[in-house]
Amino acid sequence: MTQTDDRSLLEVRGVSKYFSDARHNRKLVLDDVSLKVHKGEFVSILGKSGCGKTTLLRIIDGLIEWDDGDVLLEDQPVGKAQRQRMAFVFQDSNLLPWRSVKRNVELNLESLKELSPQERSDRAIEALRMVGLEDAADHAPYQLSGGMQQRVGVARALARQPAVFLMDEPFGHLDNFTRERLQQEIGALIERLNATVVFVTHDIDEAILLSDRIVLMESDPGRVSKVFEVDLPRPRWRYNVRAHPEAMRLREEIVTDLHLKIADWVQPEGAMLNGSES
Amino acid sequence: MAVNLEEGFSGSAELLTNESASSASRLRMSRKYSGTLYLLVSLLVLWQIIGSFLDPIYISSPTLVASNLWEMLFGKTQIWHDIAVSASEMYIGLAIALVIGSVFGLAIGRSRVIRGITAPYVVFLNATPLVITLPLLAIWLGVDEKARIVFIVLLATWPILLNVAAGCRNVSGRFTELGNSAGLSRADVIRKIIIPGVLPYFLTGARISAGLVVIGMVVSEMEVSLVGLGYLLASYASGFQTSKLLAVFVISTIFGLINVGILSLATRLWAPWAVLERKER
Numbered sequence: 001m002t003q004t005d006d007r008s009l010l011e012v013r014g015v016s017k018y019f020s021d022a023r024h025n026r027k028l029v030l031d032d033v034s035l036k037v038h039k040g041e042f043v044s045i046l047g048k049s050g051c052g053k054t055t056l057l058r059i060i061d062g063l064i065e066w067d068d069g070d071v072l073l074e075d076q077p078v079g080k081a082q083r084q085r086m087a088f089v090f091q092d093s094n095l096l097p098w099r100s101v102k103r104n105v106e107l108n109l110e111s112l113k114e115l116s117p118q119e120r121s122d123r124a125i126e127a128l129r130m131v132g133l134e135d136a137a138d139h140a141p142y143q144l145s146g147g148m149q150q151r152v153g154v155a156r157a158l159a160r161q162p163a164v165f166l167m168d169e170p171f172g173h174l175d176n177f178t179r180e181r182l183q184q185e186i187g188a189l190i191e192r193l194n195a196t197v198v199f200v201t202h203d204i205d206e207a208i209l210l211s212d213r214i215v216l217m218e219s220d221p222g223r224v225s226k227v228f229e230v231d232l233p234r235p236r237w238r239y240n241v242r243a244h245p246e247a248m249r250l251r252e253e254i255v256t257d258l259h260l261k262i263a264d265w266v267q268p269e270g271a272m273l274n275g276s277e278s
Numbered sequence: 279m280a281v282n283l284e285e286g287f288s289g290s291a292e293l294l295t296n297e298s299a300s301s302a303s304r305l306r307m308s309r310k311y312s313g314t315l316y317l318l319v320s321l322l323v324l325w326q327i328i329g330s331f332l333d334p335i336y337i338s339s340p341t342l343v344a345s346n347l348w349e350m351l352f353g354k355t356q357i358w359h360d361i362a363v364s365a366s367e368m369y370i371g372l373a374i375a376l377v378i379g380s381v382f383g384l385a386i387g388r389s390r391v392i393r394g395i396t397a398p399y400v401v402f403l404n405a406t407p408l409v410i411t412l413p414l415l416a417i418w419l420g421v422d423e424k425a426r427i428v429f430i431v432l433l434a435t436w437p438i439l440l441n442v443a444a445g446c447r448n449v450s451g452r453f454t455e456l457g458n459s460a461g462l463s464r465a466d467v468i469r470k471i472i473i474p475g476v477l478p479y480f481l482t483g484a485r486i487s488a489g490l491v492v493i494g495m496v497v498s499e500m501e502v503s504l505v506g507l508g509y510l511l512a513s514y515a516s517g518f519q520t521s522k523l524l525a526v527f528v529i530s531t532i533f534g535l536i537n538v539g540i541l542s543l544a545t546r547l548w549a550p551w552a553v554l555e556r557k558e559r
Contacts, residue, residue: 063455080461088459096453097551098474107470111461142554 007075008036009196010060010164015069017055029055031221032069037164040194044207044214046254048263052222053200054091057166060198061088073163084112087157089167093149095141101152102128102137108156127159128152130189147178154186165190165197171206183209184238191235204254208232209241216254218262226257338521347525357510361529364506367423368495368533371430375487378431379438380480386439387446388472404436409497416502425502430494437490438483445479446472478552481545488537496530 012035018026029052037043045053059066062083073082087108095104105124109115115123128134131151141149150170157165170186171179187210190197201207207214211230218225232246241247259265322340329339350357386393386400412429419425449472457467499508507526514523546553 058455061459063458084461088455090456094453094456096456096471096475098477098549107456107462108460110466110470111463140551142551 007038009039009041009074010037010198011035011070011072011075012056012060013070013072015056015059015066015071017052017059017064017066017068028221030059030066031223033217033222033224034069035215035224037196037198039196042190042195042197042199042210042212044199044201044211045217046201046204046207046214046258047217047222047225048202048219048258051217051219053217054168055222057088057168057198057200060164061086061166063088085163087160087162087165089153089157089165089170091169091172093141093146093153095149095152097141099141100137101133101139101141101144104141104152105156105159108160112160123159123161124155127155130158131155131186145178147174147182150174150182151186163196165195165199167197167199169201170199172201172203180238188235204251204258205242207254208247208250209236209238214250214254216257216262225262228254335518335520338524342521343524343528346521347528350522350525350529357507357526360506360510363423364495364499364508365533367426367430367498367506368491371427371494372434372487372491372537374427374431375434375491376438376484379435379483379487380442382435383439383442383480383483384446384472384476387443387476388450393443400439404440408432412498412501421502421504426495426498426506429498430491433494434487434490437486438480441479441483441486442476445476448479449475478545478549481541481549481552485538485541485545488541489534492530492534492537495533 012033015030015033016028017030019029020026033052033056035043035045035056045056047053055064058064060071060078062078071078073085076082078086095101096107099107102121102124105127106120109120109123112120125134125137128137131154133148133151133155136144136148136152141152144152150173153170157167171182174182183206190210197210199207199210208230214228214230216225216228217223228250230250232241232244260267325337326339326341329337329342334342349355382396386396408429411432412425415425415428419428453471453475454467457471462470495506496508496511499506500512501508503509507530510526511523511530514520514526
């Protein structure tokens with residue numbers, strides 16, 4: 001586990017959010033969600049689709065309004081200044097097709113007035129180098145594969161040198177091989193930078209591989225169901241993690257919670273649960 | 279014809295932007311072009327043969343049309359004045375339509391309130407056969423170029439407006455959160471994201487309008503004019519001067535082709551990503 005200090009870097013305190021449907025009925029999508037993220041910690045928000053995990057991430061980044069509760073960065077309620085210190089990685093890489101790869105990365109720096117154009121350019125190149133794409137700096141987005149586009153999405157966040165990375169299923173749209181490769185590479189990069197990350201996913205193995213802590217969410221309304229500490233040594237490698245007894249135990253525990261308690265799956269008659277009859 | 283030209287342009291876009299375009303694709307393209315050319319020559323020959331058996335009043339013939347065209351452009355009865363009048367109406371109308379269409383398209387695309395208020399009118403006016411406004415415009419503005427330009431604007435605004443509005447919504451939906459997350463101001467979101475994102479939609483609308491202004495020019499001049507290509511068409515038609523009629527038709531068509539060609543070229547130069555993204559699908 002990476003080093004943490006007592007004070008949380010990012011805190012979500014009792015956040016609730018309603019959506020209105022077409023008939024103006026208010027539907028509770030997030031119910032009193034609280035969450036603390038320490039510096040250098042990788043926290044995954046795990047839940048099935050529709051549980052409000054992406055909504056929570058967008059609230060943290062100030063992309064949408066919320067109805068109740070607070071979001072604090074270093075004990076300050078998030079405003080414009082705080083949001084400048086967070087960077088969002090979208091599910092789709094969301095690259096502007098009319099900008100080159102490098103200019104896409106620079107977009108995330110253009111609101112930082114203290115940077116000169118030269119510094120912006122240097123930072124963009126540095127970020128692209130970190131994801132192994134410095135040679136593609138002048139390419140157009142459509143010349144890149146899906147995996148490379150998503151790397152640019154990560155580089156765009158890296159260039160900002162943020163206090164917190166907010167990642168919304170960044171590998172969700174990739175094919176299996178590319179996803180596993182990016183999980184490994186981006187995971188290692190985050191480990192090396194000791195970055196603070198809030199990571200939304202519906203993939204249990206991905207959460208275990210990458211996280212220090214996993215926040216399991218239930219849906220209708222979205223609320224925190226259970227928090228799991230991931231006590232696995234770092235640096236992690238997919239093939240070590242998969243066979244690690246602690247990872248297997250954790251996986252069973254999460255699967256049981258997710259499928260039987262949250263998703264309300266029906267257990268077949270006489271089926272074994274966790275290797276023993278339940 | 280217009281469709282063909284566009285295909286040709288996007289085909290050559292591939293050649294220019296994709297440096298690794300192989301000789302195979304070049305061969306494919308030349309085959310495509312040669313097919314079009316063979317068909318054109320065959321049709322002209324067929325026309326010439328059939329035309330030679332009939333009174334020229336019916337379908338004339340390519341050689342007759344060509345000699346009349348030559349006469350009109352370089353002979354004793356030149357029609358450059360009519361061409362100039364028509365061209366100026368057409369391009370003034372197109373320019374006004376581009377501005378009005380973009381401004382209202384952006385407003386409708388950006389603001390849900392404006393969209394809600396105007397939607398029924400947009401649907402109504404877009405579905406109306408706008409030719410019925412011509413007599414009204416003639417009554418209000420007189421039988422001169424003002425009425426004709428207003429009619430051309432009425433006709434040409436819609437494709438631009440509708441495309442810009444749709445593009446604006448599409449681009450806003452895709453990229454506004456990105457801009458907000460990057461901390462861009464509202465003005466910067468519009469300047470750096472909405473405007474460049476809408477550009478290919480604008481050019482698509484403009485290409486359709488560039489074809490429509492030719493129709494608007496001809497129709498309005500046939501109805502409310504004593505000069506211009508449309509007026510010539512109407513007077514040659516009533517005088518059964520089929521060869522001259524078709525010569526004017528050729529000039530009008532060339533205008534349409536030039537307009538659409540210029541805008542296809544503009545799309546390739548200013549929004550190459552849109553051409554390539556369209557090809558991917």
